[in-house]
Amino acid sequence: MACPRQQTFCQALRSDFNANHWRGISKRKMYQMGAEKGGLMATLRLSHEQLPRDLKECFVSCSLFPKGHAFRKEEIIRVWMALGYLDGPGAGVQRMEDTGNSIFTQLLQRSFFKENNEAPGTYIIPEPFDELAEFLSSGEYFRIKKRSEFDDGPINIPERARHVYLDINDLARASGRLSRITNLRSLVVVGQISSGSQKSDLIQTLKELLIGMKCLRVLMVSEPLLADLPKLKHLRYLEIHVEENYGNASLPESICKLYQLQTLIRRFCGNKLSMPKNFKQLISLQFLETEPEAVCTIADIGKLTSLQEINTFEVGDNDNFGISQLENMNQVRGSLCIKGLEMVEGKDEALKAKLGKKEYIETLDLRWKLVSKERTESMMTAPHEVLEGLQPHCNLSKLIINGYTGMEPPNWLKGAPAQELNLKCIELSNCSGWKDLPPFGILPYLKVLHLRQMRSLRRIGEEIYGQDIPSGFPQLHELLFEGLRNLEEWFLPNRDIQLLPKLRSLSITNCGKLKGPQALPYLLENLPSVFIKNCPNIGKDYIRPSMTIGKPILKKDVECIRTSPVYCQKPASLKRKFADRSW
Template sequence: MLRSKTTDEWRSIVNNKIWDLPEGEKRILSILKLSFDELKPSSLKQCFAYCSMFFKDFDIEKDDLIQLWMAQGWLHPCPNKSLDMEERGNEYFTILLAKSFFQDARKDYGGNVTKCKMHDLVHDLAESVSKSRNLHSLFLSGEVLDLESNLLNFKSLRVLNLYNADIMELPISIGKLKHLRYLNVLKTRIKTFPKSIGQLYNLQTLKIAYQLEEFPREIANLINLRHIYFGRYVKVPSGILGRFTNLRSLPFLKVGKETGPRIEELSGLNQLQNTLSIYGLENVRDGEEAQKANLVEKKHICKLILEWKLDRPSHNVENEDDVLKGLRPHDSLEFLAIHEFMGVEFPSWLLLAKNLKQIELLGCNKCEGVPVLGHLPSLSCVKIKRMENLTCMGSEFYGDNHVNCGNGSSKEARPLFPVLKTLHIEEAQNLIEWMEAPTEGGTRVVFPCLKKLTLIHCDQLTSAPSHFPSLKRLVIQDMDSGGMPIASYPMWGDLLICRKGCWKTTRILHIYTYLHVRS
C-alpha cells in the first residue's frame, strides 16, 4: 500500500519520466504500468495479468475470478496472516479495485461487490504483462472439435473452462488431468459424467451443467472440493455431500425423503460461506433431526433460505415448529428467508439475531403472529407476504420486552426498529389491526429510519401506527376503500395509492405527484 512506501520510493515515483509525457492514451498506459509495477507481492501481479484471459467489456464475477486465481496456486496465505485462500483472493481483488484496475462494480443486498469490468486500457495493460505460457488454463466455448485430442495436449492443465461449449459429453481422458483444480461445464449439453471424473483428486472448483441427470458416485472421491455448483433438479445420491468437509460454496441442499441427501450431511460442512439454501424441509422428521444440520456452527453463512414444499399434505405439518427451532443458525447471519412454513409460531432464536439485516417471510399461513423483531439492532428490511392467519400486529412485533432501557437515570427506552428502512406487507388479507408501539407512559422512538412502507392486499386493515418520521415513500395497493388507515395521515415524499381495479401504479405515482405539486 502507498502508506508503506519509503521516502526514496516516493521520490522515485515523483521523478519518473512518465509525468513528462503529453496527455493521451500513451501517458495513461504508462501511469497504469507504473501502478502495476508497484503491486506487491508478485502473486498479485500474476492475478492481475490473468485477467487478460477475459474479453474486453466482459462481466467478471468476483468469486469465479478468485477461484481461477486459486487454481493457479497464487493465493497461498502469508506466513504472518491466518487468511485462507478465498480470503486472500478477496484481499487481492479489493486492492485491484481500489487502484482502479477494475471498474463498474456491482453489489449485492449487503453491499458486497459481486461483478466488475476492466477498462479497455487496463485490459490492454493486462495483455501486455501476461505470460500465457505459464497460465495452465484452457477456455473453450462454442463449437469444440475433438476435445479428446485437445486434453491430451494439456496434461498440466489447472483450469478447464468449457462454459457454453457445444459438447454433450466429457472424454474419458478427463481423468488424466491430474493437476486440474477448476472445471466448468455450465451451459453445455452434458447429461452424464465419465467415471474417470473421480480421478481428479486435486479439483477445487466444479461447476456442473444444470441438466445433468445424476451425480456420478465417483465424485465422492474429490475430497479437496471447495466450491461446487449444480442445478436444483440434479439427483444427488445420499452420503456424497457430507464427505466434502472443505466446501466453501454449496448452492443448496435439497433434502430427500426415501432417496437423496439427508439434512445431517450438512453437519460437518462448517467452512460453508455466503449463501446456503435448504429445500425439501417437509422431509425432515423432527427437531432432533434438524439439529443434526449443525447450522449454529456455520459462522461464515451470511444468507440462509429455508423452504418447505408448497403443495404438501396438511397432516404432515405438526412437526414444523420443532424443525424450524432445530435449524437455528449462527448469530452472525445477515439475511434470513423462511418460505412456506406451516408451523404456528416462529422460533425464539430470532431474539438473538443481532446481526440480521433482512428477513423475508413468505407463505407462513398458519402463523397467527409475526416474529419479535423491533429490538434487532441491524435489521434494515422486512418483507412479509401471504400470512393468512395474521390478524393483529402488536407488542410481539415491536418486541418491547426485549429492548433494554438506557442508563438507570433515564426513563427513555431505546428505539424500536432502530435502523429499519423498508417494510413490505403483502397478502395479509385478514390483518385487521396494526397497533401503535407500547410506551408505558414514557417516550418511545419507533421506526426512526423507515423510508419506504408498502401495503398490498391487506383488505381488512383498519388501523395502523400514525408516526413514521422519516417516511419518503408510501405504497398502498389493491385494498378496499375501508382499508386506507395510513392514507389520511400527513406525509412527506411520494404517496402512491392504487385501489382495487384502479390505474397502474406508475400512472398513480404521476397523478399523485402532480396533485401534490399543484396543492
C-alpha cells in the same frame, strides 16, 4: 480529469516514499522507453514495477484472455488460487479467497482493472493496460487468435508458453505443438464446433493432449469435448461451458478422480444435468457452480466438507440425502436454501444440521412443502420442533421461512436469544399456522420485515414491539403486509409515542379485514413510500388534512389505491419535493 498516464504516475508515486527506492528507479532506463507512444507504456511499466510480486503475477495472468474480455471477480480469484498465485506468506493465516480479494481490490484501485459498464458485476482490463499485460507475459501466456477455416497451416506456440487460449476449431492444428509442451498449466478452449470440423476427432484430439498434460491446473472447455477425462492429479479449476442446448447431459464419472479440484463450474443450457455417482470423492472441492437441481442429486454431499457454496439443499427420504449431511459443512457461506423440511421428523434430527456452527451463512431460506391433511394432523408439533432445532448462527443477516405450518415461532426468535442475532431482514411466507408474532421489535439491527400469506394471523398486537414499546424496531426501514386475509387488527400506539423512527417504506396489500389503526395517519404522514391496495377498511377517514389527495406521484414513491373508489395520497412532506414535476 487526469489522463491514464497521469493517474498511473501519481499512483506509482504514492506507493513508496523511500528515498533510496527512488534513487534506484532514477538509474533505470524505464523513462527512455516507449517514446513512440509519448512515454505512456514506460509510465505503465513504471506503475507495474512498483507492484508487489503477487499483484504482478495476478495481473499478467489476465493476458491469457482476449482484449475486452469481461470477467467476474470471483472467477478470476479462483483461477489465481488454482495457479498457486495466492500461496504467499499469509497462506494459512487467512483464506486464499480473502488474499485474492485484497489483490483484486488493489489492482482495481490502481486502475489495472475497471468496472464493465456494459455488464454490471463484471470487470475488464482497460486500454492500454491490456497491451501492457500482453507485453509483460513474454509468451508465457499465449492466445491464439481465431483463424479462417481455409487456413489449415500449423500453429506455432512458443516453447515458453505455460498458458494457452485457442478456438475449438484450431485445436487439431495446434495439437502438434501443444503435445510437446508437457508442463502446460492452463488450457482454455472456446467457441463452437464449425460445420467443417468433426466432433469425434476433436474429442479424441483433446483426450490425447490431456493425457500428456501432467501439470495442468486450469481447464476451460466446451462440454461436447469432454466425454471422458484422464487422471489430471494437479487440476484445480475446471469450467465446462455449453453454448448451445444439447438436451440432457451428464458429467463424466472420471471427474470424480480429480482429488485436488477446487472449483467446478458447469454452465449448461439443457433440460437436466445428472451428477456422477461418486461425486462425493471430490473432497477438495470448494466452489460448485451449476444448476441447483443438479446439486440436490449429489448423494452424501456432507463429505464435501470444504464446499463453500451449495445454495440449495433438499432433504431426501434416506440418510444419503438427510439433513445430517449438513453437519460438518461449516465452510458453507453466502446463501443456503434448505428445502423439504417436511421430511425432518423432529428437533433431534434437525439439530444434526448444526446450523449454529455455520458462521459464514448470510441468508438462510427454510422451506416446507404442503403436505396432506392426514399427515399434518398426525405431525402437528413436528414443524415447531424442527424449526426450534434449526437455530442459526448469530451472524445470520437474512432469514426466510416459507411453508411453515407450526402454530408458534421458535424460542430463538424470542427474548434474549433473539437480541443476540444480527438479523437485518426477515421474510415470512405461507406460515399458515402462525397465530402470534414474536417480539421482532427487540431485534437491534432489523431493517426489513415482510409478512405474506399468513392465514391464521388475526392480530398484530403490542407484543411485537417488545416490552419497551417506544424503543421497538429502532432500525426498521421497510414493512410489508401482503395477503394477510384474516388480519383484523394492527396495534399502533398513540401519536405521542415516536414509533418506527427510521421507517421509510410501508406496503399493505390484500388485507381485506384489516381496520386502520387510529395512529396510522400520523405514521403515514412522514413516509417517503406508501402503497396500500385492496384494503377496503383503510378508508379516507385516515387521510389527514395535511395530506394531499390527487394524482399518484410515482409508483415507486407514493401510491395509495383502493379498488372502489380509487384514491391516491401524497404525504405533505413530499409535496415540496415533487412540486416542480409535471404529471
